[in-house]
Amino acid sequence: MTAAEPSAAELRRELETSRRQLLENYKMASLGRLLAGIVHEINSPIGSILSNNQVSVRSLELLQDALREAQASGSAPSDKALDIVETLSGLASVDKIACARIASVIRGLKTFSRVDDSELRKVDIHEVLSDALRLTGCEFRRRIAVEVDFAELPEVECHPQLMNQVFVNLLINAAQAICGEGKVAVSTRLEDGWAHIAISDTGCGIKPEDQAKIFTQGFSTKPLGIGTGLGLSICKQIVEESHRGRLEFDSEPEVGTTFHIRIPVLQEKNRAE
Numbered sequence: 001m002t003a004a005e006p007s008a009a010e011l012r013r014e015l016e017t018s019r020r021q022l023l024e025n026y027k028m029a030s031l032g033r034l035l036a037g038i039v040h041e042i043n044s045p046i047g048s049i050l051s052n053n054q055v056s057v058r059s060l061e062l063l064q065d066a067l068r069e070a071q072a073s074g075s076a077p078s079d080k081a082l083d084i085v086e087t088l089s090g091l092a093s094v095d096k097i098a099c100a101r102i103a104s105v106i107r108g109l110k111t112f113s114r115v116d117d118s119e120l121r122k123v124d125i126h127e128v129l130s131d132a133l134r135l136t137g138c139e140f141r142r143r144i145a146v147e148v149d150f151a152e153l154p155e156v157e158c159h160p161q162l163m164n165q166v167f168v169n170l171l172i173n174a175a176q177a178i179c180g181e182g183k184v185a186v187s188t189r190l191e192d193g194w195a196h197i198a199i200s201d202t203g204c205g206i207k208p209e210d211q212a213k214i215f216t217q218g219f220s221t222k223p224l225g226i227g228t229g230l231g232l233s234i235c236k237q238i239v240e241e242s243h244r245g246r247l248e249f250d251s252e253p254e255v256g257t258t259f260h261i262r263i264p265v266l267q268e269k270n271r272a273e
Contacts, residue, residue: 042105045098052091059084059091105134120267122155125163125195129186132167139175140184149187156195157267162238166247169231170199170259177203177257190265194245197261205253214249244268 006014066081133146140146174184182202189196206214215236239247245263 042102045101048098049095052095056088056091059088063088105137120157121160122157123160125153125156125158125197126150126188128158128160128164129167129188129197132164132171133186136168136171136175139172143181144175144178145181145183147183147185149185151187151189153188153190153195154265156263156265158243158263159238162242163263166235166238166261167197167199169235170261173231174199174201174203174257177201177205179204191262193265194262195265198258199261200256200258202256205255205257206249206251207253211249211251215247239263 063081063084066078066084070077070081129150133148171184171186178184178201184202185198185200187198187200189198215232236247239245239261243263244267245261247259247261249257249259251257
């Protein structure tokens with residue numbers, strides 16, 4: 001007696017389970033790739049805060065001595081005391097900037113690593129893009145200028161964590177395509193009920209013979225150990241299958257590449273509501 005063949009519903013469930021596992025595995029691979037840069041991004045402001053703290057402690061000791069002297073002599077605080085207060089104020093301002101930098105990196109990391117929510121939500125797509133830019137800033141460092149041109153958009157119905165993965169992957173690809181200094185531009189437009197997000201770089205471009213294979217699973221233009229061959233194929237799956245959108249590109253070797261993401265502002269089931 002042979003075992004019963006799986007039903008269509010069971011096959012769909014298995015396919016969905018495999019798809020989710022693939023997405024999760026790719027997300028973890030991408031997260032690992034970002035960790036070294038993230039550590040640097042967090043370590044630098046933390047080092048600044050620790051250094052400032054040492055100066056602040058010493059300055060407070062000197063300030064106490066100066067104020068005691070002024071109190072003992074019944075005179076106003078000396079210029080030295082006022083200079084110390086000014087120094088402490090400056091250090092506090094620097095620490096505030098450093099803490100904001102750490103918070104922004106952590107926020108982007110939390111968004112990227114959050115477990116996928118199966119429910120669609122209406123979100124400000126610019127916030128999702130901004131989180132992705134914060135998270136990938138370690139790939140840009142100071143060699144790449146980032147230009148942002150956000151148009152006025154309504155809230156977009158999407159899976160924000162999945163779209164964050166798409167943006168992170170495309171931004172990292174853009175940074176890695178640029179040797180030396182260059183520019184990455186991110187823009188948004190509203191096109192007849194569709195949100196159009198464009199991510200451009202001034203990198204090496206995609207060779208004509210590779211362009212037809214760029215979304216093929218397992219294909220990568222990057223050296224062994226850098227490219228997984230999963231990124232763009234998963235991005236296309238997220239945009240086109242999970243969001244009924246389109247992911248396209250235009251590229252010119254030695255000039256650069258632009259990826260175009262277009263997703264409906266409202267998904268099909270909600271457009272008539």
